[in-house]
Every structure is written in C-alpha cells, then in structure tokens.
Amino acid sequence: MSTTWEPVIGLEIHVQLKTATKMFCRCRNGYGGEPNTQTCPVCLAFPGALPVPNRRAIEETIKLGLALECTIADRAIFHRKNYFYPDLPKAYQISQYDEPLCANGRLVVPTADGEVEIGIVRAHLEEDAAKNVHVATSGRIQGATATLVDFNRGGSPLVEIVTAPNIHSADVAKRFLQLLRQTVVELGLSDAELDKGSMRFDVNVSVRPAGSDELRTRTELKNMNSFNFAAKGIEREIARQIKIYENGGTVDQETLHFDPTAEESAPMRSKEEAQDYRYFPEPDLVPLHPAPEMIEGLRGQIGELPTARIRRIANTLSFYDADVLVTGGLDRLWAAVVDGGADPKEAANVLANAFVATGINPSAVNPEEFTKLVASRSEIPRAVFDDALSHVGDPGFSAEPYVAQKAVSDASALEPVIAAVIEANPGQVEQYRGGKQGLLGFFVGQVMKETGGSADPRVVSELVREQLGA
Numbered sequence: 001m002s003t004t005w006e007p008v009i010g011l012e013i014h015v016q017l018k019t020a021t022k023m024f025c026r027c028r029n030g031y032g033g034e035p036n037t038q039t040c041p042v043c044l045a046f047p048g049a050l051p052v053p054n055r056r057a058i059e060e061t062i063k064l065g066l067a068l069e070c071t072i073a074d075r076a077i078f079h080r081k082n083y084f085y086p087d088l089p090k091a092y093q094i095s096q097y098d099e100p101l102c103a104n105g106r107l108v109v110p111t112a113d114g115e116v117e118i119g120i121v122r123a124h125l126e127e128d129a130a131k132n133v134h135v136a137t138s139g140r141i142q143g144a145t146a147t148l149v150d151f152n153r154g155g156s157p158l159v160e161i162v163t164a165p166n167i168h169s170a171d172v173a174k175r176f177l178q179l180l181r182q183t184v185v186e187l188g189l190s191d192a193e194l195d196k197g198s199m200r201f202d203v204n205v206s207v208r209p210a211g212s213d214e215l216r217t218r219t220e221l222k223n224m225n226s227f228n229f230a231a232k233g234i235e236r237e238i239a240r241q242i243k244i245y246e247n248g249g250t251v252d253q254e255t256l257h258f259d260p261t262a263e264e265s266a267p268m269r270s271k272e273e274a275q276d277y278r279y280f281p282e283p284d285l286v287p288l289h290p291a292p293e294m295i296e297g298l299r300g301q302i303g304e305l306p307t308a309r310i311r312r313i314a315n316t317l318s319f320y321d322a323d324v325l326v327t328g329g330l331d332r333l334w335a336a337v338v339d340g341g342a343d344p345k346e347a348a349n350v351l352a353n354a355f356v357a358t359g360i361n362p363s364a365v366n367p368e369e370f371t372k373l374v375a376s377r378s379e380i381p382r383a384v385f386d387d388a389l390s391h392v393g394d395p396g397f398s399a400e401p402y403v404a405q406k407a408v409s410d411a412s413a414l415e416p417v418i419a420a421v422i423e424a425n426p427g428q429v430e431q432y433r434g435g436k437q438g439l440l441g442f443f444v445g446q447v448m449k450e451t452g453g454s455a456d457p458r459v460v461s462e463l464v465r466e467q468l469g470a
C-alpha cells in the first residue's frame, strides 16, 4: 500500500521598508545610489558609534502587524544575531529574537476551493546586511575573481515575517506571497519589488504521511525572488523528498539553492541553528513600549485589505478574476470603470490582459478617461484602442481623440477586402467548408491586417461567415 504524502510548508519573508532613512542611522535609505555613498560611522560599524532606532520603521512594522491581525507587544526588544560575513561590518545584525514587535497573527488566503488561514508566528524588525557584488560573468560567488562590498544597503530597515508551517501546497504558498506583497504595497510600507530585492523569501519544505501531525526534517530554499520560481521550487522539493522516503532514505536538513533553469536544487550548506547565532539582548538600545494610542492611530490608517476585497469582488466576478484584479492592484481602477457603466466582466478582461501587458502602474491612470476609452472599445479600431491604452498612464491623457476614430463597419467598404482574402486562401476555404470552423479567426485576422486594423472585427466576422457560408 502506498503512502499519501502531505507537504508542510513554512515561509520567511523579508520586506525592505521604504523609510527615508536607515534603521539605526540617518543615512538615506534607497536603491540605486553609487556604491558606498549612503554610509556613516553607525552603519559602517566604526568603534563607539551608537544606533538610534527609526521611529517610522517601528510604526510601519506595527501597521503591518495590525493588518496581519497580530498581537502588538507592549514590550519588545532588539537582539544581536552574531555571525561573521563580509557584508556585516559589526559581525552581528541587530534583529529581534524572543520579544518581537508583532506575534500570533494570521492572513486568510482566498482560493478557488475556499479560504485557507495561514498563521503568522511573528513579524519583527531588523537591519539589512550590505550587498556583496561578485565580480564574475554569472554574478554568483562560484567562479568569481573578486567580491566587492556595497554598504549602501547595510542598515536598511527590514521586516521579517514568519508563517506557521501550516501551508500544504505550492499554490497556497504562492497565493499567500502575492497577497502579502499586495498588502505591504497598499499599506505604503514598501515597493516590495521582487526584481530589486525589496521583497525576498525563504521557503521551508518537509513532507509527512497524510493524517499525521509529525514535523519531519525540513529543507530550506533560500532567497527566492519570483512567485513562480517559488512555486516550482516547492513542487520539485516535495517530489524529491517523497522519492527519498519511498526509497527508504532520510531527508537531510540543509539549505538548497534553487536554480530554475537547472531543474534541480543544489545544496548550499547545512542549516544553522538559533544557538549558532549566540543571540543576546542589544545593550545599546532600550526596550520598545508602543503606546496604545499610537497603535490605535495606526489601526485607523488601514483601509479595506486585499483579502476582504477579493471576497467582495468574487460576489460579482469569478474568484479567479477577483484574485487577478486585487493581487495585481487593478481593482480600484476596475471599480471606477464599472461605476462609469462598463460591463464588469469586460472591464476585468481589459485590465487583466491588455492593460497589464502595457506595464503601466494602475495608480497613474485617470479613471474617468480610462472609463471613456473602455466604453468605446468595440467601436474604435483595435490598433487605435491599443495605441490609446499604451498612453493611459501619461499625465493629462484624454480619451477623446482616440474615441473619435470610429472603426470601419461599413459592409460595402469591407466586402471587397474579404472577397480578396478568400480568393487568396483557397486551401483554408476548403478546410473551413469541410468543418474546420476555427479557421474563422484566421480570415478575420487577415482582413484586419489588410485594413491596417481599422475594421470593426465583429462586423468583419459576420461578413466573413456570410461569404464563406455561400
């Protein structure tokens, strides 16, 4: 009898806060400066330099903790996490250990099969390490001829969020991460841009026989920076562990580097335990005691969160559409367009497909002008619509000049073009008449091409069908 296996997944997410200054000094906190220009004696760990906590970073962390339904500690302290690495000039990182700012929360993740509650063990504040730049074509440490250190990032405020190991599929893990990212972005804490490293995550994976509640040895996939790679890496790791157990082996506790192109996960090093870091309370900082009025003030700044909006929009659209709109940050624009009279489903399609493809930030779009454009989508040539769409994020964009360019729907103008297309493609005509109805799109496409995209595709489709049916 074969065992059914249940994956057990836990996540650790790091989010860089976009405060004006770093966590314990007044250096500018931000991406993209010339290397080593955003540094001072504190973040370079000169002897005698003392840290001063960034009040804003503490408030932002509490705000996130509230959004994740955490208990906010009435006393929280910083610890030193000791380890030696070139990107850590003090040879310790100021972090939090057993008295974090936020603990015991949850994030409800809507899925197509219902809602899944993911426990949040803690959300704490720490400082980021500097950045090692490996001089090699690969950018990786293997094969590098030298390693340079850029201390600009060193000492930036970082929130670490740790989930309970109660995620049981790669899909839920991915949804959780997307939802968390959207929450963080909406709260204004961080840009959480995966490609710039302002949000990154580690994934712990183990498997156990279904129905058991044991926790078996887990492996860690480090520094993932794509939702899809994370899902892929988790699936691969689940399969690897199941295979080991089914062959009678044991899984080693280790950290794996996931290479999405190599179709495998290579071991990096064995995992450190908490005791290896010799945590002890940071003697240069006093305990934090967030005032209840301050916490309530921050609670008042939190609007309707993504989970609640997915739930609400899924009453109008499918779960899938609601999820895409909300996690893509598109739902406020969608609501404006629908209020302006657009069909909800059509508006969702335009936003989730054509609009997303433009890469325009939804917050840069004027909802009124966008609504006008979407409302006349079927009446203007496709090429004009696409052109307009690529400009909706421009300051002062007006839909008017685009909307004025009506598509050609006049049969007498289109029929000769259609006749020419039919004559030029006898093979496809024969197949179509032989029952291959899917070729209709081919003929419509040819006519659209011949007319430079100015024809109304619905009218073309009708006329083509008529002419081919004869």
Ligand SMILES: [Zn+2]
Binding pocket: 022, 025, 026, 027, 038, 039, 040, 041, 042, 043, 044, 155
């Ligand atoms: Zn500094």
